[in-house]
Amino acid sequence: MNTIGLVGLSYRTQGADAVARFTVAREARGEMVARLAAELGVAELVYLATCNRVEVLYRERDGRRAADRRRQVFRVLGGREPEPGEAEQVLHGWQGEGAVEHLFVVAAGLDSAQLGEREIQGQLRDALFAARAVGAAGAAGGLLGRLVDEALRVAHQVHLGSAIGDGRLSTAEVAADHVLERVRRSPGCVALVGVSPMTRKCGEALARERVPLVVVNRTLERARALAAELGNAEAMSLDEFRLRPPRIEALVAATGSPEAVLDRACL
Numbered sequence: 001m002n003t004i005g006l007v008g009l010s011y012r013t014q015g016a017d018a019v020a021r022f023t024v025a026r027e028a029r030g031e032m033v034a035r036l037a038a039e040l041g042v043a044e045l046v047y048l049a050t051c052n053r054v055e056v057l058y059r060e061r062d063g064r065r066a067a068d069r070r071r072q073v074f075r076v077l078g079g080r081e082p083e084p085g086e087a088e089q090v091l092h093g094w095q096g097e098g099a100v101e102h103l104f105v106v107a108a109g110l111d112s113a114q115l116g117e118r119e120i121q122g123q124l125r126d127a128l129f130a131a132r133a134v135g136a137a138g139a140a141g142g143l144l145g146r147l148v149d150e151a152l153r154v155a156h157q158v159h160l161g162s163a164i165g166d167g168r169l170s171t172a173e174v175a176a177d178h179v180l181e182r183v184r185r186s187p188g189c190v191a192l193v194g195v196s197p198m199t200r201k202c203g204e205a206l207a208r209e210r211v212p213l214v215v216v217n218r219t220l221e222r223a224r225a226l227a228a229e230l231g232n233a234e235a236m237s238l239d240e241f242r243l244r245p246p247r248i249e250a251l252v253a254a255t256g257s258p259e260a261v262l263d264r265a266c267l
Contacts, residue, residue: 003066005057005093006058006099007056007092016052019051024077033130040073042058054077055103056069056073056077070091070092071088074087106151107124109121113171114174117171119170121152180209187249190213193238198254220237242266
């Protein structure tokens with residue numbers, strides 16, 4: 001256990017803007033895992049990024065005790081050398097038992113914006129899959145894989161054995177509830193910006209209530225695919241939506257982009 005380390009930040013500690021600065025675009029994450037592992041010189045590494053947090057889980061080589069890797073993680077993900085003390089201020093670091101405990105807390109949704117939400121479990125699985133898919137030195141192998149699997153198993157037990165599993169604990173479901181309340185008072189079309197597990201789940205809830213939808217994505221083909229799944233929906237590219245937005249009553253955005261997809265002028 002002493003070989004395990006974790007470096008991360010969340011919206012709770014640094015705010016959403018800081019999380020975005022350390023978020024790597026989904027299509028570049030495989031390359032980033034290999035680069036991070038090489039920079040840190042670790043045996044295994046998993047990179048988790050959501051709209052609310054970034055976590056870098058790693059295992060040291062040759063049974064060495066986990067070291068404080070915050071400056072190196074800042075340099076790679078932040079794109080520059082940190083000022084003295086800056087990495088330690090922005091990023092939190094855990095080693096050994098503390099790192100494992102933090103991973104379990106995150107997996108159970110106990111550190112999420114919506115207490116007990118379940119999306120984090122799928123996001124953690126995806127992060128492990130992405131690390132394994134790298135197929136190079138530093139990709140998540142036996143120990144980190146078993147550790148993440150155990151964290152997910154414990155998270156399932158937490159939800160089964162406590163009241164935390166009651167009610168609507170999915171952020172997407174909470175968003176859908178707010179939107180439905182709005183369109184019932186003032187009917188209209190709802191825009192879903194981004195093709196992600198969040199927008200898909202939110203769209204499914206709205207589609208069941210026959211709310212007209214427009215799916216917006218940078219890649220039009222992906223928008224069309226989700227629109228076809230949802231049924232009562234149209235598809236638009238992000239560029240077209242920015243230039244000629246249709247009349248909408250509400251908008252739900254959940255993308256993997258580290259940058260804002262809608263600027264002030266567009267809104």
